[in-house]
Amino acid sequence: MKELFLFLHVVLASFWVGGMLFLSLVVVPYLRQRPQIRDEAFQEVGKRFSLYGTFGALFLLLITGLVNAYLLHGGMRRTVYEKLFVFGIVVVVSLAHDLWAGKKALYSEKHRKWAKWLGITNLLLSLLLVYMGVRLRLGL
Numbered sequence: 856m857k858e859l860f861l862f863l864h865v866v867l868a869s870f871w872v873g874g875m876l877f878l879s880l881v882v883v884p885y886l887r888q889r890p891q892i893r894d895e896a897f898q899e900v901g902k903r904f905s906l907y908g909t910f911g912a913l914f915l916l917l918i919t920g921l922v923n924a925y926l927l928h929g930g931m932r933r934t935v936y937e938k939l940f941v942f943g944i945v946v947v948v949s950l951a952h953d954l955w956a957g958k959k960a961l962y963s964e965k966h967r968k969w970a971k972w973l974g975i976t977n978l979l980l981s982l983l984l985v986y987m988g989v990r991l992r993l994g995l
């Protein structure tokens with residue numbers, strides 16, 4: 856049971872962080888060179904990643920993370936609460952990115968910039984969560 860939940864948590868984290876890296880390093884530069892399809896493709900790709908990432912992976916990361924805390928540490932520790940706090944910020948930033956800036960980016964440069972910076976913030980905070988997971992694993 857322990858290894859199953861840690862496995863699921865790591866796979867979900869790979870999807871979430873890997874998906875964001877793939878979008879920013881592969882999809883975004885490619886679409887910048889294709890202005891004729893850029894807006895439509897951004898919206899379509901964004902909607903899908905929002906569904907599987909923000910509303911799927913993030914929710915399941917919370918569930919598997921809490922189960923891991925109980926199975927591996929016998930309950931919540933200070934470091935788990937700290938991780939939950941950063942996770943809460945990631946959820947708020949993701950929702951602002953997907954439901955506000957991302958949607959309006961089609962019509963305004965200001966919202967396009969917001970979407971970009973919210974996305975970068977999210978990637979950095981999510982990498983911090985991976986680091987916090989590693990520290991938890993090592994008992995640090």
Ligand code: HEM
Pocket residue numbers: 861864865868871872913916917919920921923924925927935938939942945981984985987988989991992993
């Ligand atoms: C975007 C969200 C998250 C990401 C990217 C993430 C990432 C990770 C990763 C990569 C590990 C494995 C570390 C390792 O085995 O070396 C891990 C472990 C863990 N995470 Fe998360 N995590 C997230 C959210 C959460 C949440 C919300 C919680 C709990 C409330 C949580 C609790 C834990 C616990 C308890 C472990 C296990 C530590 C251990 O093995 O002793 N995580 N996390």
